Amino acid sequence: MSSNQITNNIRKLRFENDEMTQQKLADKAGVTRQTIIAIEAGKYSPSLTLAFKIADAFGVPIEDVFQYQQQDLKTNNESES
Amino acid sequence: MNRLIKKAWINLCGATACIIIGALGVSLAVKFNVKGIVPLMSFIIAGLIAALITRLRSISTGAGFDEREKKISVRAFIISSYFFMFFMVYACFIIFFLSGARNSIPSYTLPILLLVGLFISQIIHSAMILIRFAREQADEQ
Numbered sequence: 001m002s003s004n005q006i007t008n009n010i011r012k013l014r015f016e017n018d019e020m021t022q023q024k025l026a027d028k029a030g031v032t033r034q035t036i037i038a039i040e041a042g043k044y045s046p047s048l049t050l051a052f053k054i055a056d057a058f059g060v061p062i063e064d065v066f067q068y069q070q071q072d073l074k075t076n077n078e079s080e081s
Numbered sequence: 082m083n084r085l086i087k088k089a090w091i092n093l094c095g096a097t098a099c100i101i102i103g104a105l106g107v108s109l110a111v112k113f114n115v116k117g118i119v120p121l122m123s124f125i126i127a128g129l130i131a132a133l134i135t136r137l138r139s140i141s142t143g144a145g146f147d148e149r150e151k152k153i154s155v156r157a158f159i160i161s162s163y164f165f166m167f168f169m170v171y172a173c174f175i176i177f178f179l180s181g182a183r184n185s186i187p188s189y190t191l192p193i194l195l196l197v198g199l200f201i202s203q204i205i206h207s208a209m210i211l212i213r214f215a216r217e218q219a220d221e222q
Contacts, residue, residue: 030147031147031148031149032083032147032149032150034083034149034214034217035147035148035149035150037217038149038217041220043217043220044149046148046149047148050148
């Protein structure tokens with residue numbers, strides 16, 4: 001059975017964007033700071049709409065912010081290499 | 082403190098106050114064997130139904146909350162609804178098994194069961210939200 005995981009670069013992107021605060025990002029995305037904290041820590045997977053809003057706040061495509069990793073594929077790739 | 086936590090605290094305090102006031106009211110009504118209470122009970126039941134409809138609407142629309150808060154609220158509501166369902170089922174069967182198939186129970190037992198079930202499910206709903214946020218805050222630190 002595979003376990004799927006969504007990783008993100010929000011922390012990195014915030015610092016690349018003039019050290020944008022979590023509150024500022026939250027205001028831009030229309031959510032609370034706690035939600036940004038949860039997403040950043042990988043504890044909450046945002047909806048597609050929110051994911052696009054966050055990407056839009058950084059002015060980058062969504063795939064630069066969020067990455068989808070399938071755990072079993074990753075493990076297979078690692079064992080092959 | 083965000084809006085959902087405030088709302089959960091208000092619900093928790095409100096439900097606790099309702100339990101105390103409701104328990105006092107029912108105890109007095111039973112003690113003094115109050116008759117002609119039907120209009121009052123109808124009013125209370127209409128109020129409960131109105132509160133339930135308002136609550137369901139506010140949970141489904143989630144006005145003022147972001148998607149994660151809505152999800153937390155809906156999950157807490159589902160858990161409290163399951164609790165209410167199991168509470169009613171178990172309470173009814175316990176009464177049935179304790180009193181026996183041919184015995185009767187006082188007429189005030191059913192409304193008391195309903196009110197207690199509703200109020201406890203309210204407390205569970207609020208407690209679930211508060212516990213979830215408390216755990217997240219603990220993780221942050």
